[in-house]
Amino acid sequence: MSPSLPRFQAVKAASERAVRTYPRPLDREGRPVSVRELFGANVFGIEQMRQHLPGDVFRRFERTIAEGTRLDSDLAASIAAVVHDWCQARGVTHFCHWFQPMTGSTAEKHDAFLTFDDERPISKLSGGQLIQSEPDASSFPSGGMRSTFEARGYTAWDSTSPMFIMERESGATLCIPSVFVSYTGPALDKKAPLLRSMRAISEQAAALCHDLGEDNVKRVIVTAGPEQEYFLVDRALVALRPDLVIAGRSVLGASAPKGQMLEDHYFGAIPSRVQAFMHELEHELYKVGVPAKTRHNEVAPCQFEIAVLYREANVAADHNQLVMELLRRVAERHGFACLLHEKPFAGVNGSGKHINWSMQTDAGDNLLEPTRNPAKNPRFLAFLASTVLGVYRNADLLRASIASHGNDFRLGANEAPPAIISVFLGAQLTALCEAILAGQDTEDAERGVIELGVGGLPDLAKDSTDRNRTSPFAFTGNKFEFRACGSQMSVSWPTTCVNAAVADGIRTFRAMLAAHGGDLRAALREALAISAPIRFEGNNYSDAWVEEAARRGLPNLRKAPEALDVLRTQRVEALMADLGVLTPDELHSRYHIAVERYVHGVDIEVDLIREMVDQAVMPAALGQLDELSRTMAAAKAAGLSDDPWAELGDAHFVQQVKELRSARAAVDAAWHAVEALPEATDRARACVEAVLPAVERLRAASDALEPKIADSRWPLPRYRELLFQSW
Numbered sequence: 001m002s003p004s005l006p007r008f009q010a011v012k013a014a015s016e017r018a019v020r021t022y023p024r025p026l027d028r029e030g031r032p033v034s035v036r037e038l039f040g041a042n043v044f045g046i047e048q049m050r051q052h053l054p055g056d057v058f059r060r061f062e063r064t065i066a067e068g069t070r071l072d073s074d075l076a077a078s079i080a081a082v083v084h085d086w087c088q089a090r091g092v093t094h095f096c097h098w099f100q101p102m103t104g105s106t107a108e109k110h111d112a113f114l115t116f117d118d119e120r121p122i123s124k125l126s127g128g129q130l131i132q133s134e135p136d137a138s139s140f141p142s143g144g145m146r147s148t149f150e151a152r153g154y155t156a157w158d159s160t161s162p163m164f165i166m167e168r169e170s171g172a173t174l175c176i177p178s179v180f181v182s183y184t185g186p187a188l189d190k191k192a193p194l195l196r197s198m199r200a201i202s203e204q205a206a207a208l209c210h211d212l213g214e215d216n217v218k219r220v221i222v223t224a225g226p227e228q229e230y231f232l233v234d235r236a237l238v239a240l241r242p243d244l245v246i247a248g249r250s251v252l253g254a255s256a257p258k259g260q261m262l263e264d265h266y267f268g269a270i271p272s273r274v275q276a277f278m279h280e281l282e283h284e285l286y287k288v289g290v291p292a293k294t295r296h297n298e299v300a301p302c303q304f305e306i307a308v309l310y311r312e313a314n315v316a317a318d319h320n321q322l323v324m325e326l327l328r329r330v331a332e333r334h335g336f337a338c339l340l341h342e343k344p345f346a347g348v349n350g351s352g353k354h355i356n357w358s359m360q361t362d363a364g365d366n367l368l369e370p371t372r373n374p375a376k377n378p379r380f381l382a383f384l385a386s387t388v389l390g391v392y393r394n395a396d397l398l399r400a401s402i403a404s405h406g407n408d409f410r411l412g413a414n415e416a417p418p419a420i421i422s423v424f425l426g427a428q429l430t431a432l433c434e435a436i437l438a439g440q441d442t443e444d445a446e447r448g449v450i451e452l453g454v455g456g457l458p459d460l461a462k463d464s465t466d467r468n469r470t471s472p473f474a475f476t477g478n479k480f481e482f483r484a485c486g487s488q489m490s491v492s493w494p495t496t497c498v499n500a501a502v503a504d505g506i507r508t509f510r511a512m513l514a515a516h517g518g519d520l521r522a523a524l525r526e527a528l529a530i531s532a533p534i535r536f537e538g539n540n541y542s543d544a545w546v547e548e549a550a551r552r553g554l555p556n557l558r559k560a561p562e563a564l565d566v567l568r569t570q571r572v573e574a575l576m577a578d579l580g581v582l583t584p585d586e587l588h589s590r591y592h593i594a595v596e597r598y599v600h601g602v603d604i605e606v607d608l609i610r611e612m613v614d615q616a617v618m619p620a621a622l623g624q625l626d627e628l629s630r631t632m633a634a635a636k637a638a639g640l641s642d643d644p645w646a647e648l649g650d651a652h653f654v655q656q657v658k659e660l661r662s663a664r665a666a667v668d669a670a671w672h673a674v675e676a677l678p679e680a681t682d683r684a685r686a687c688v689e690a691v692l693p694a695v696e697r698l699r700a701a702s703d704a705l706e707p708k709i710a711d712s713r714w715p716l717p718r719y720r721e722l723l724f725q726s727w
Contacts, residue, residue, distance in 0.1 A: 014234035043289035045162025077127030084125035097155035143589025190492035197499035225310030229351035248341035256720035300348035343409035351487035358479035390505020392531035401497035405601035407486035417472035424471035470540035
């Protein structure tokens with residue numbers, strides 16, 4: 001490799017980069033601050049309110065949250081004054097309403113606490129400023145609900161999610177979690193529908209508890225705990241890859257000699273640079289109240305995972321946005337680029353986001369907790385059957401909720417659940433369901449023990465069910481794990497759709513229960529019989545399951561555009577409207593935004609691969625061809641061979657270069673045909689049918705040439721460097 005190549009310099013910089021020493025916070029005695037002291041240090045949540053607010057004000061606020069009533073202006077003013085003083089003591093100068101527009105990321109407009117009293121500058125946060133703000137709505141996606149010249153929109157404080165201070169190198173800002181709505185009222189964000197879906201679950205689940213004789217349940221809370229997968233690659237290497245910089249994934253690149261085939265990275269010793277990054281990341285998360293719990297190496301080289309403890313679903317959604325933001329920001333401090341795309345590198349596993357989902361009563365009882373005797377737990381059986389029924393009735397909606405261009409690369413690729421939604425319950429619960437269906441007595445299996453047979457080692461308590469990592473919606477002890485969500489997605493929309501599906505399942509189960517005169521066994525039999533096709537205990541990756549799922553009548557929506565079409569059906573429109581989650585206009589807007597984002601995603605990658613082939617691959621290939629031609633002529637002149645190409649072992653190199661040029665032209669033709677289509681829906685379908693196959697052909701041609709081009713001539717960091725020289 002030529003030392004003058006920027007690629008060589010980037011590899012050298014990556015290999016020589018030192019481990020960053022994170023300055024741990026110290027207390028007054030100079031000792032490291034404990035996690036207990038650090039956690040929530042920059043959060044103004046319920047405990048901080050209890051501590052700082054006057055008793056009567058705090059009790060009014062608690063009643064407002066518990067009863068779901070409106071927050072009055074006097075109460076808001078009292079809270080705002082205390083929050084302002086708390087911020088001032090921490091040197092905070094600005095505040096913002098922190099919200100989740102339909103871009104999938106977060107947004108914030110900073111306002112200073114500065115105001116004037118008789119021309120004297122003072123610092124103040126009013127109740128009105130706490131409750132409401134007015135960002136410009138015209139520049140955010142609205143899916144046609146607003147014209148671009150109609151600019152007004154409002155953010156409103158989500159008082160159920162704690163405020164927090166976000167520290168930057170240049171200062172600190174108070175972030176007020178909020179919803180974002182249009183001047184005319186419709187939701188323009190991902191948070192408002194999530195909160196509405198949580199209300200729908202609460203209403204239906206509390207009513208089912210009452211049907212079962214548990215009148216003390218007033219409210220049911222949806223809980224979620226997202227797991228986040230990501231890649232870390234040295235920034236110097238990423239800077240030389242336009243595809244990684246712009247799209248977050250490599251649109252071309254030949255596989256490295258080693259990938260993940262040795263299975264030695266998963267749960268391996270965490271590299272020092274990465275562990276230093278993780279340590280600082282966790283401290284930053286703890287300060288803003290995110291309960292980071294687990295960290296480990298994932299399957300692919302330079303892939304990792306962080307998991308947080310569960311929280312109320314809207315708080316969990318806020319926490320996951322903070323996780324993604326801080327992953328990127330802290331990675332920069334350590335000389336990394338954090339890649340959150342679902343498929344940054346071909347040939348190795350991509351990244352997902354597993355949403356651990358459950359429900360609990362206002363008394364803290366988990367409604368999906370089987371207890372020691374699930375067969376004799378009518379509440380658990382009712383909610384289990386309702387959840388499975390809801391997933392069966394709305395499997396296509398759940399598939400649509402995780403549809404994106406990026407996730408299409410990952411789903412079903414022996415690393416993630418397929419596009420077919422199914423439910424895994426495990427051997428014990430499956431046997432229990434089958435016994436109920438057969439009208440037989442239900443017996444609970446005793447919890448097993450694994451005897452290790454070695455002195456000094458303990459016997460292991462065996463869980464009642466194994467895990468099925470191929471299942472999109474798997475029961476995992478006392479919750480379901482929705483494993484199909486993409487790693488760069490906001491969890492708000494998938495969680496909203498799970499909530500809507502389960503609320504529909506509970507509502508339908510309640511109707512069955514009423515029709516059977518309150519006979520729970522009869523209602524369970526009906527619900528389990530109807531939903532039986534969705535239950536599958538086997539390997540979701542297998543071709544046999546695709547065939548079996550078709551026989552069962554389960555939808556197999558392979559690509560995002562056909563999955564997103566579900567959002568235009570009358571059934572889904574009626575479901576969302578009846579539950580009060582989304583109006584028809586709000587639902588249609590989300591369809592149009594998702595389709596446009598799909599087309600834009602393909603458009604960006606088409607431009608990238610054309611640019612990289614024209615500016616990097618083709619010049620390198622032609623340079624290599626020129627050198628080979630000179631070598632061939634010299635060999636022939638020396639009489640070494642009548643067929644120098646054969647001697648050189650590159651008889652097909654010219655044909656490969658021709659294939660690259662032909663594939664490059666085919667991409668142009670396919671994309672020009674797409675640009676001529678007037679509707680985004682038609683453009684999305686054409687992307688699937690014509691553009692993406694042409695892009696894959698161009699990539700294949702480039703990747704076939706790459707190993708044959710001299711290292712001193714190839715300008716782009718190779719996979720072996722990206723995946724193995726980042727620490």
